[in-house]
Amino acid sequence: MPKLVRYVLMNSAAGIAFGWLVAFGLVHFNVGHLGELYAHSDHKVAATALLALTFGITFGFAFVATAVMLIPTDKDNFDRM
DSSP states (O other): OOHHHHHHHHHHHHHHHHHHHHHHHHHHTTGGGHHHHHHTOSOHHHHHHHHHHHHHHHHHHHHHHHHHHTOOOSHHHHHTO
């Protein structure tokens, strides 16, 4: 697999995992009564999917965008990644 593709995939996976961690933290620590809203919901699967997708996409894209902006422009520095 090309190094640039691996770089983008690894950063997007890290961003998605971080987004899921933030979403879990918001529900677990009941920020803005989100935990209570989730606990009393009749559609837990839909709520979980909505939280996971939105936070995963948002944080995944943010990590990839940051990684692309900070990518080394020199070939020697890129090879050391």
